[in-house]
Amino acid sequence: MQCHKCHKENINKANYCRYCGTKFSEEEKEKASYYGIVGILRRIEKWYKATTAYDITQELWFKLSSVIILLVSGIYWTISLGTGIHLLESSLYHVFYQQEQDEYYVFVNGPKEDILEVPLQIYIPNTVDGLKITHYDEDNSVISEEEHGTKSELSLPVNISGNTYYIISDISNNEKPLKIRIYYGE
Numbered sequence: 001m002q003c004h005k006c007h008k009e010n011i012n013k014a015n016y017c018r019y020c021g022t023k024f025s026e027e028e029k030e031k032a033s034y035y036g037i038v039g040i041l042r043r044i045e046k047w048y049k050a051t052t053a054y055d056i057t058q059e060l061w062f063k064l065s066s067v068i069i070l071l072v073s074g075i076y077w078t079i080s081l082g083t084g085i086h087l088l089e090s091s092l093y094h095v096f097y098q099q100e101q102d103e104y105y106v107f108v109n110g111p112k113e114d115i116l117e118v119p120l121q122i123y124i125p126n127t128v129d130g131l132k133i134t135h136y137d138e139d140n141s142v143i144s145e146e147e148h149g150t151k152s153e154l155s156l157p158v159n160i161s162g163n164t165y166y167i168i169s170d171i172s173n174n175e176k177p178l179k180i181r182i183y184y185g186e
């Protein structure tokens with residue numbers, strides 16, 4: 001859900017914007033959830049209940065709606081996560097994509113000082129031969145650079161500091177690089 005004041009992305013169930021503190025109205029939250037996966041499933045359920053009133057066997061409609069649910073959710077995830085290199089959600093953090101800056105913000109769960117490093121879960125398409133992970137400081141100077149081989153998923157321990165950032169790129173430059181900043185959550 002996009003904040004009407006600062007236009008930054010927030011999760012659909014948020015009550016307040018995590019960037020500027022603006023309160024979201026019930027109407028805004030409802031509208032956002034309408035386009036989210038839960039909203040889509042709810043509309044399918046409603047449609048299913050409405051159509052079962054017709055004189056057609058329950059079983060047929062059940063099969064048909066299951067297929068539609070699979071199709072719709074498949075399309076939804078492809079749009080939201082993309083098919084290229086991307087960050088996977090984890091119980092240890094939440095990922096937010098900032099469209100304006102084209103950056104990923106990772107908010108690490110748990111209190112400050114307890115965790116200094118977090119394993120980032122990264123999805124790697126099988127067309128990628130290897131990844132290069134570069135850590136930059138606030139003046140855009142390279143702190144460290146590492147290469148990783150191919151696997152479908154990589155768990156990368158990274159330092160938590162919003163002042164520095166990471167660029168994750170495909171060594172053969174076929175995929176769009178990701179820019180990531182890591183912060184402590186609440």
Ligand SMILES: [Zn+2]
Nearest residue numbers: 003006017020
């Ligand atoms: Zn805001």
